[in-house]
Amino acid sequence: MATTFKNPIIPGFYPDPSICRVEDDYYLVTSTFEYFPGIPIFHSKDLVNWRQIGHVLTQSSQLNLDGTPNSKGIYAATIRYHKGIFYVITTFVESQTGARRNFFVTAENPEGPWSDPYWLDDCPGIDTSLFFDDDGKVYVTANRRPPEGQLYPKHMEIWLQELDLETKQLTGEKYSLWDGALKCIHAQEAPHIYKVDGMYYLLIAEGGTGFTHSITVARSESIIGPYEGAKTNPILTHRHLGKEYPIANVGHGDLVETSDGQWWMVCLGSRPYDGGYRNLGRESFLVPVKWEDGWPVVNPGKGIVEAEGVKPTLEEKRWPTVPACDHFDNPELWMQWNFIRTPRGDFWSLQERPGHLRLRLKPETITDAVNPAFIGRRQCHINFAARTKMEFTPNNEREVAGLVFLQNSDFHYRIEHTQSGIRLIKREAGHEEILAVQPYQHHQIFFKVEAYGQSYHFYFARESEKWKVLEENVDGRILSTDVAGGFTGAYMGMYASSNGVLSSNYADFDYFEYIGLE
Known part of the structure; x- marks a missing residue:
């Protein structure tokens, strides 16, 4: 021991x-x-x-x-x-x-x-x-x-x-x-x-x-x-x-x-x-x-x-480890999941499609001081890998869904499935820059992000494990408080938005896996 x-x-x-x-x-x-x-x-x-x-x-x-x-x-x-x-x-x-x-x-x-x-x-x-x-x-x-x-x-x-x-x-x-x-x-x-x-x-x-x-x-x-x-x-x-x-x-x-x-x-x-x-x-x-x-x-x-x-001189008591992959099979969200601000509206469900997290598109975006359709968890390791499987068909160019790697509303990365394809957006100090775009017209998509220190790598795939590079060696420093300010730490999670207009569309996430690589 x-x-x-x-x-x-x-x-x-x-x-x-x-x-x-x-x-x-x-x-x-x-x-x-x-x-x-x-x-x-x-x-x-x-x-x-x-x-x-x-x-x-x-x-x-x-x-x-x-x-x-x-x-x-x-x-x-x-x-x-x-x-x-x-x-x-x-x-x-x-x-x-x-x-x-x-x-x-x-x-x-x-x-x-x-x-x-x-x-x-x-x-x-x-x-x-x-x-x-x-x-x-x-x-x-x-x-x-x-x-x-x-x-x-x-x-x-x-x-x-x-x-x-x-x-x-x-x-x-x-x-x-x-x-x-x-x-x-x-x-x-x-x-x-x-x-x-x-x-x-x-x-x-x-x-x-x-x-x-x-x-x-x-x-x-x-x-x-x-x-x-x-x-x-x-x-x-x-x-x-x-x-x-x-x-x-x-x-x-x-x-x-x-x-x-x-x-x-x-x-x-x-x-x-x-x-x-x-x-x-x-x-x-x-x-x-x-x-x-x-x-x-x-x-x-x-x-x-x-x-x-x-160690303290107390009898050791280990707890069951939280699984690395959430398959969304439970009737409630796992405790590590959070919303940004108090959740408003019926925008998520674990019951409508069992074994999936359904995120309905909200007009709100993650760039404003609102409650967007975002469900996320903390980054807890210097090196990590995160991946998900999503099903989503955007009906117009405003509708997006994907993953966000977040320090706050003005400092983050968004990997989004849009009507015209897959794109990676860097938002720094409120200014947005599209770092990469790939054409993509399929309903099902896999996303993966790996971080090694401050080097973040973004991938996508149509089929499991057949990864294609969206962008590699992306600077992770904008996800630190030293650049972004404030008191919080980096988050990552699933996101869907109709960018200012009402929508009845939704994205289904089959799982979310997070693995610390340290």
Whole structure:
């Protein structure tokens, strides 16, 4: 049996991890931004092997993402458990300059169903967290601009206020807890409070979620402060390792104690490759923690998140692996599939043609802040192969269907079956360029895409495995946040559109296969 584990523990676009333990079970949630369903929830017995058990926000009544711009929507969530109830609190960011609205939901079973949101009044900022004190009181923490004003760009402070679980609203005074470990590191956010040996510990993310990201810690004898920062701050960062280190922008952590008294931290990080580009977005990592002189020390003797580490001393529990190929034989979509924004309209079906995913063409396109006819999954490997079999007969030049490899609405590749043939479109910064065109007049088509680092290769075929090159060595860097901006990772999926006009046409997908080649 292996004594080590590999990071990330959850690869692909699964950022801002939060974790809680319930006896011998561990539950973890991550951010989802403009994707639906919102907030995937994972389960583990050993902190290393995780299985997705559902999503927290699965109904349109819980999550209305209409018009939400790229990389807005659901920001960092926190999961906690108290007296038989699971709580998830999170921030809904409406737009670049619009409201940041905080809410929480509850469930007796982490697999759901989860309640509709309890929206919190006068609850500013992002990255809300919950803390249940041993005196029965409950508190919310988040960030905000300091009431006396910002002293430098992105200067924020962490605040705390009591939550009344009966009224589902904040009550009492707001307390300012923290506004920077070094009085110069910006973007104070992602606060979590823990009580260890009678002391309150405040964990904070600082430095922004890019290369200068870090985690700092402070402590106090009183939950309302004053908080003393650790002289060892930041207790975790990779900004000193240089831009060629294989794990970057580490930060935004959450602590958990195992049943045998060990401490661990989950945090986000990215794996840059081929020149420092991060197509996979921000992923979830695991790192050990020990307490020395009343302070947490991350990965003692090393102080960084490693690609391979020593496993927790927990009994290993592996879960059945998710098959590489979805033949669309189940009555519901697999959990890894997502929509862009809240799905509107009856545009997909697994029942109309059993064993197929039917996508009806919608007038909406993937280039706008709408809900297009797109069903996709995350890219989780640096090298991968994806393929599908599609049946589609376009009735006019506006009708298209195929695959999309997506960073956002303005940065992606589309391989489309059109009335005149097959084409590969590159969309970069909103500008579109047709990279390749091949004549094709058949109802059935196979698509395949292989990626080796930042080199993407696109193929099509009329018959299985008889591949023809559409275009090879296509630059994948536009699928990274370093080019496209934002906070999400690359997606891929099936797409159909009638480009602005109504249509009764549809495309049938027989399967979708994704294989990591690492």
